[in-house]
Amino acid sequence: MEKLRERAAAILADGTVSLVIGYEEGTKRPRPLFCHDGESARKLIFDSRCFHNLAVYLTKKELVGNGRFAVTATISTLRSIMQLYVENQLSEDKLLILTVDLSGTLREFVTFDEISAYVEQFELKRSEREQAILTRIEGMTREERWNFWQEEMSHCFKCYACRSACPLCYCTKCVVEVNRPQWINPWPAPVANMEWHINRAMHMVGRCTACGACGDACPVGIPIDLITRKMMEDMAPEFGYIPGLPVKKGNALSTWKLDDREQFIR
Amino acid sequence: MSEKNTYLPYLMTIDKVTKEAPGVKTFRLKFQDEAEAEAFEFKAGQFGEYSAFGEGESTFCIASSPTRKGYIECTFRDTGRVTSGLSSLEEGSTMGFRGPYGNVFPLDEWKGKNLVFIAGGIALPPMRCVIWNALDLRENFKDITIIYGAKSVNDLVYKSELKEWSERPDVNMVTTVDPGGETSDWKGEIGFVPTIVDKVAPSAENTIAIVCGPPIMIKFTFPVLEKLGFRDDQVYTTLENRMKCGVGKCGRCNVGKLYICKDGPVFSKEELNLIPAEEY
Amino acid sequence: METKYISKSGIEQWFKSIVDSGKRVYAPVNSRDQIEFKRVKNLSEVADEYVQTTQSIKASVYPKAEVLFSYEKEHGKVHLTDFNPDSIPETVLWKVHPCDAAGFKPLSAIFNWDSPDKLHNAHVQKTSVISFSCAMADESCFCTSVNGSPGNLAGSDIQLTMLPDGGAIAEIVTPKGEALVALSPTVFEADKGEDKTKYLVDLPARFSLEEVNAKLNKAFNSTVWKEQSERCIGCGACAFVCPTCACFDIQEDVHGSTGRRIRCWDACGFGLFTLHTSGHNPREHQSQRWRQRLLHKFSYMPARLNVVGCTGCGRCSRACPVDMNILEHITSIAEQ
Known part of the structure; x- marks a missing residue:
């Protein structure tokens, strides 16, 4: 030191x-x-x-x-x-x-x-806390999961600490602040909260490196870091990425290759 | 509880729409409720919150003179969600208005003085209110000079009124456009507003100057007035910070200890000196 | 004001009588590892052994999002429906900290500056506050530095000071408090003459408000704002957990030809808070926004509303993701 x-x-x-x-x-x-x-x-x-x-x-x-x-x-x-x-x-x-x-x-x-x-020498592993909550969530039915997140998101008051703490949320005008059209209702309310958090998660897929800063920052204790983390874990192997190790070829969801696997299209 | 809901707007009918310049319109609004129309009073310099139902509220001054009864007017440029919503409304449709809010131009104190109005671009509307107010009480004032400039001939607002003022023998009307903004038949001045003020050089003797325009114009006009001998208590302006409530609560227009919506929007330069310039 | 004694079983009986009266009762509850005010039916749900709830009780008199009025458009005409104060249910806030109750005064001062705020006033009128004096504090607490104290009665209708026997000293402060007592009058016994201050946490003042105010009046151009705020990430956590922060936004909730105008919480720390449509932003930098937050609370509000915009609850310091500690920052200004 x-x-x-x-x-x-x-x-x-x-x-x-x-x-x-x-x-x-x-x-x-x-x-x-x-x-x-x-x-x-x-x-x-x-x-x-x-x-x-x-x-x-x-x-x-x-x-x-x-x-x-x-x-x-x-x-x-x-x-x-x-x-x-x-x-x-x-x-x-x-x-x-x-x-x-x-x-x-x-x-x-x-x-x-x-x-x-x-x-590269460091594998991105789940922490004990992450493991505990994710195991619980992974054991839930789809409906239970929805209810779990609905309850968690109901506590959100849109202070945007998650956004402010995230190194990858660097947009000068966030989608939630765009009002022509108003994609997301900006006040805190159950549906409007869900809109914000789903949008945030979608903007993070393939970019999030699971640092957990958003979850750490949340003043009301919503484990929001686990959404983007789980999405990263699910996405990375599908596209041949190593979780938490960005590569120069670009982000999974903003690059396109002829040999991309498309088994999700049914 | 019979307390009034501050946020509940008056319902107004758009009586007349005038296209002023590209994207700029003037609405003449009439109260739908007769009792509200009867009770409504305002003074030059005040502003309001105008509603496009479905889009929200936007802040502009009242652009008509309090001497013209039975209606109010507002002029705005289509720039954001609300102004574009307002802009799409046609004559006969309904919009909302809350106000009047804020302080006023001290016209009573200016009796017997010369008045110099200096305005740039879309900032003529707050001035138009006090200009008409002064013209309707013309005998109260000595010389009246209006210096108005815009980016181009096309951007000048209130064109028919500019003509009317220039034809009046009791008004010294100077119109200017920024260099390059002139047309082949342009007969007015060419040059930025501060330069033209310097050229016109109104006397500071027993005179009040009212300056309204974009921050950059104000910044360069103040020193010219100072050079011409205007003291800070002879110079007035009106500020337009972002506002939501208009009544001193939402926190946006707080600058130093003052609130633009309550302590303003009209300030003398003397008063402006007391608040941090970087925050308005 | 009247002082009474209420026993442990008396408290239970009284609490039940309040719930049974049909009033909504909100109290601190321990859930999801957070202490939050929630609607409760039984005393057993109420949390004990904690220093502070994450959020203040502000939302009870200034909801996070509230309908100012609604409207319906039809053939170019608009029909308005005003906010109805009768729609607000009678609410009792149980186990409020004195620093939270004290927040009602600055909040109401902001909302009623010159023009009364019908919505806020309706909530206040329908809300009764039963505060509990504080026997615990942590390093973020500083109520005694901002005109408060662990046993401060400001904003409370009744204050209980818990005694070792499980009973409490009950100070009945207002007519609203008397009305709550009247729901179960027999459980309020004669005052036993206990000294309340014996049961309050000892919290020495950390700075003098007058000194801070005098320093701040000259501090606008100080470099301190930039130094203190470099690590601030510009979120609204501090403002949203604060019992007195009242800055708001007005938004439109549109559904076809009907709509509602909504007032919702906003924060002066957000970069877009003061942004003009023209692109000009009077508070462009985070340091200016941080300065606004402190000056508004400790200089502008005292000057304009004759009330300090801080009750020393310490929530902002606890909630801040990057340790913007208000006590540390104010103390350092006071010591400059």
């Missing part, structure tokens, strides 16, 4: 980057930190408690500006960065990635390929 702080301070001092986005101790858990100088870099921490997906900040121009910047990345953050590269939302010459591997060694990446080679 000391190495990380030193490196962050050094690249800020020598002008390699103008900003390092990392983690600091928060009031209860670690939280995102924006370092503009060596002084603030001393507050940096990086350990297993750091759960925020900092990739969410990388597409915000008002934060990162036009210069080069660095981010301390967890595996989840790296997966999102890869996906953002695939979607041309980040460029390799603007971003320097710092991380600490399992042996405690400071690692630096720039290119998609470097990140990919590193992330």
Whole structure:
């Protein structure tokens, strides 16, 4: 961790980057930190408690500006960065990635390929929480599943913390805010909530890397991350993708090949 | 409980539709309920929330003068969901109106003074209300100058009124279009509004300047007026922040400690100095 | 105000008499690992041993989405149907925290500024608040810094302070409270002279409102807003769990020739909140929106409505996905 702080301070001092986005101790858990100088870099921490997906900040121009910047990345953050590269939302010459591997060694990446080679070593596994809830849901009948999600979504008050926390929700105007036509009723109500969450899920299929940030962010405890996660798990093998490992050939649902399997068309 | 529901609009019949410029229309509205028509009063500078039932509400000033009784008028450009919904309504159909809201131009205080109206583009409507109000009480004021500009000849609104004003001997009417916006038979000025204000150079002596236009126009007109000797308490404008309720509750038009909908929309430059310019 | 004693069994009997009176009773319930206000029929459903509900009771007097009026279009004519206050059922809120009850004042101040808000007032009129003073607090709580206290009576019709014997001190604050007592008058016994403050959590004030207000009055152009808000992701969680945040949107619910105009919760933290149709946005950056949130609560509301827009409930700090801690931020401004 000391190495990380030193490196962050050094690249800020020598002008390699103008900003390092990392983690600091928060009031209860670690939280995102924006370092503009060596002084603030001393507050940096990086350990297993750091759960925020900092990739969410990388597409915000008002934060990162036009210069080069660095981010301390967890595996989840790296997966999102890869996906953002695939979607041309980040460029390799603007971003320097710092991380600490399992042996405690400071690692630096720039290119998609470097990140990919590193992330490949980590299988995207369900956490205990994810396993527990998903097993329960997978054991439900279709009707029970619908009822389960209807009940969960009824608690949604449309604060859009899920959208705000998601690195891949970078649209400047979200579909829920489009009013000509008004695709989705924007107020919180049972049907309108379902409309929002189904739309969100559909926009995520083939893109979500299952970081869980949306679920973590939900103030009313809806396990919404599991919808996109489950969809990713179901989708990936069908299209020859490895869950959580974006590839340069593009997103499953926005690319088309002659030999795509079409067994779903009945 | 007989409390009135603030959000319940008056039902209005669209009495007359005038096409002003591309996408810009003026509606003359009459109250469907006679008692409501009778009780309704407003003053120059106030605004309202106009409903297209099925689309929602939009905020515009009342563009007609309070001296013209029996109707109100609004002028708007078809830009969003509500204005496009309104724009599709025909004469005789029903729409909604809530208001009047906000403060007023202090015309009573301006008695005996010269008035200079400076407006750009679609910002003439809030000005039109006070212009007619002043013209209908013409004896109360000294010289009246109107400087109005738009992007092109086609974008000028209230064309017949512009003509009427320019033909009046008691109005000094200056019309301008941005360079490149002129037609071959254009007889008015060519140049941006601030430049023309500088050229016309109205005297600041015993004069009130009322400026209304896009933020960029206001930004460049204020220094010209200052150069001409106008003090901040001689310059007025009307602001249009985004609003939903119009009555100080929804939180959108809060700028510093002020609410555009309640403390405004009319502000003297002196008052504007008290609120952060970046937020309006 | 009258102070009485009510025994454990007395509380049970009284609660039943309230439910039996036909009023809707909402109380904190533990479900889905969250403590939320829900409609209850039995005292056994009510949660105990928790510091704070995730959401405030704001929705009871300011619903998340509410029909302002409805309309029907026919041959170019429009028929309006006004909101009917009689459609609001009598509601009792049970086991409200004092910081939540205190939120009614700022909420009503916003809604009734100059023109009365028929809908909000109808809800308030039909709602009775039975608060429970606080014996517990956590690191996010700071009611004592914003004119409140764990035993604050503001906004409560009755306040209970629980005693070790399972009974409670009952402070009957308003005529609405008296009406609730009248549902089961015999269970309210003579005051035993217990000192209420003995049973309240000790929560020292963390900052002085006057000091914060004075600092904020000069802080508009401070760099503090950008520094504090860089990590803010611009969601509405803080606003929606807040007992006093009242910013709203007005939307249209259309079904063919009929429709309803709906008022729904909105948040000043959202990027599009102040966006003009022209594309101009007076609060373009998150730092401006964060500044608006704090200044509105701690500077603009005191100046315009003579009430602070914060009750120190700490919900925003608990709900924030990125630890935007309001107490930490306000304290740091106070200490500057």
